[in-house]
Amino acid sequence: MAEPGDRRTSAVLLGIFALIGILVTIDLLTEYVGVVTKWHVLMEAVLMVSAAFGFGLIWRRLDDAREAARLLERDLDAAREEARRWREESREILRGLGEAIERQFRRWKLTPAEMEIGLLLLKGLSHKEIAALRDTSERTVRQQARSLYLKAGLSGRSELSAFFLEDLLPVRTEGAGAPGGDRSPAPTGTGAAERREGKRRG
Structure with missing residues (x-):
């Protein structure tokens, strides 16, 4: 042009x-x-x-x-239309993921503040950013995050993210490394998360 x-x-x-x-x-x-x-x-x-x-x-x-x-x-x-269509199609998936995360938070018996901090941590915000957003101190945010990890039996932010997002990533099946091998996406939801939760309770 x-x-x-x-x-x-x-x-x-x-x-x-x-x-x-x-x-x-x-x-x-x-x-x-x-x-x-x-x-x-x-x-x-x-x-x-x-x-x-x-x-x-x-x-x-x-x-x-x-x-x-x-x-x-x-x-x-065409690109705008494709982006709009993707947002509409993914809205149900994202809503389902959000509901699954909220259910798991309730299973962990998190307080409302800990639930909010957990969601913000999953979105990638730092402790400092969360403190500014919630108009509280960074120390308070760190304490509430530690309480969340303790109740969930997780070591930190990375395990918290993996707990919910692992099932959204594609995994290799046997023979995927060979030519013509299949790659099957893992089912969405919290299947692996629930299995880990069962092992943790056991």
């Missing part, structure tokens, strides 16, 4: 070529009526043809730029 500066330059050149063509045509007609040599007329005719050719080239360039802009706009519209 042509840059704005290129389009302005092309427009200026287009105007110049059009002006040259008009002036040369007028001059050619005027001199043809008077006494002039054929070579002079031929030279100006060539000049007029050259100006017309340049005019055509610039017009073609502008037309190509307009077509490129139209195609780019079409691609952008």
